[in-house]
Amino acid sequence: MHETSTLKQETTVTNPTLAFKGQGSELFSIQIVNIALMLVTLGLYYPWAKAKNLQYIYRKTELAGSPFTFHGTGKEMFIGFIKGLGIFAVLIGVFMYGYMHGDNGVKFLCFAAYFIGILALIPLAIHGMMRYRTSRTSWRGIHMGYRGTLGNMYKVYFTGFFLSVITLGIYGFWFETNLRKEILGNTRFGNAKFRFIGDGSDLLLVHIKGYFLTVITFGIYGFWYMKDLIHFYINNILIEQDGKYSRLDSSLTGGQYFKLAVGNLLIMIFTLGLGYAWVVTRTMAAIFNNCEILGEFNPDALAQTEEDYKNATFEDMADMLDIGLV
């Protein structure tokens, strides 16, 4: 019996790693132009600035030695920015009208409309942002994609929201993990699929452990608490490719997180916020350079599956609602 050498060559790619190669000084030189242009245009340049920023960050993020590309443009995002601004202006108008109105019934109606409006926008914003962001992300020409439906997103969101309210927030941990399951479960990377397998009870345990140890150690454990959370979010991501599962794995340590957090804080304070670019690159580097893919994921075997998709409304909406994903 003898082995064929060709079989071995098929699986040469092991542990394809992620890496972030960006440098604070480079990002700073981009941001400085961005800020100057935003000041000159009274903020209207924001979508273009954001596009530049994202293009740089994506280009400096590598998988198996090849960079990602962000294809989104300022123009696309500007249209989204204007639409988002319009929707917000209407909602805030309703709120202000209610505030100024003497009649309590009208007041109540306006406040309710505002609250429900904002609440209904969040799932829409997440959905739209995922569709836009993934469709604009590629790696070696292979696009990512989002297959989730708005109906399911609303179902997951409102069920989670309702249960969280009636359980006084305890269900919040399951709400969060379910939302991640919905989002990642519908995310495609060419013909590879993602899955999130973290459970609400595990997240609850991370928080309970983190909370008590942080209190007992007078805050020192806080950095390990954050590390545990990052591990929870990263290590529970699976990639399914041709029926085989791989897993993301973070080796970030509490000590590293401590260095990162304290360093970032000092940079922000001593540069009066101008050093934000370094904060971003340090954080990205800490997350990505400590992340690898365990299993049989083969980055050379991805195939294009996604259609082109253009609509950036909810990219900026998510931004305004302060939804930061991934």
Place this chain on the structure above:
Amino acid sequence: MFEGKYYNGRTSKGMPAFITLEPTYIRVAWQAGEESGTEIWQLSEIHKSEFNDATTLLEYGDFPRQSIAVFEQGFREALEQKYSDAKFLRSKYNAFQKTGIKGLLVGGLSLLTLAIVLFVWGVPALAEKAAAHFPLAYERAMGEQLHEQLMLGQTIDSAKTAALREYLAALDVKSDFPITVTVVKDDAVNAFAVPGGFVVVHDAILDKMKHHEELAGLLGHEIGHVQMRHSTKALARSLSYYMLLSILFGDVSGIAAVIVDNASTLNNLEYSRSAESDSDKAGLELLKQNKLNPKGMVWLMERLQSDDPEFLKFISTHPSTNDRIKEIEIQIKETKYKPEPNHELEADWAKLKK
């Protein structure tokens, strides 16, 4: 000729390729196992290529895009030499990066200066302009709501409120807003103005007063705040700071906001000092208008100055009382009129002190 990897946009497998730079196009000759082929890339269809360093990545055509990655160091230079006018190589950002440390430092510092100028003078000036154009009716409506909410947790002294309203009615007051005064039971020696013409006076400060001219001065001071729309301006300022920040930083959380927030609070303190001294002038003006003894303003300050610890809070957000008294005395010297007794005001004052 350069060696690189070719990606056809349908699979992620990199195919070894030879890249040749022809005068009007780039030729990519690739080979994958048995298969091989040649792509002709027109320069106009190549996408903008920015932010590369070790690897040069070029993308081509519509969705799905083809791409090549070249690791050889000379490739970028060769591209720039051969296609110096090509659109895909042009980038303002790359150009700025090439200015080096010096350029970045100069850029960063000038931006910082611009930001400081904008924050210290630009935003307050713009916000005040905006606040000045805020319709009076809206300001009144806003103040009404605010006043209503403030009064929820207070005990109103209705007898004193009625007496104070009579006193105010007897005063000659010039204001764009109808002035509504309310006396509440509170041990803190304080009084404050809500936008839109609402003045709230604590009974403790009334108890301390010895002359009715002090009361007139106090009312003049608070009405001055209302008339000069100080609260509305301050609100407009902090709102515009907030908006500016969220526009500038987009999704930056916490730290930056906290730093700047503190900075603007310090700034507000400075602002409130000039607002206070402007309102002191308004108080003096009211005394003059009603031919009352201008000393009332000084007596009022002296009430505030007594060293009871409960005043500390009131005084701390205000300029030093000594400075205010000095300022007022200078003003008094400049204004010359003969104070006349006002029996109506005195009668109302007697009712208040009962």
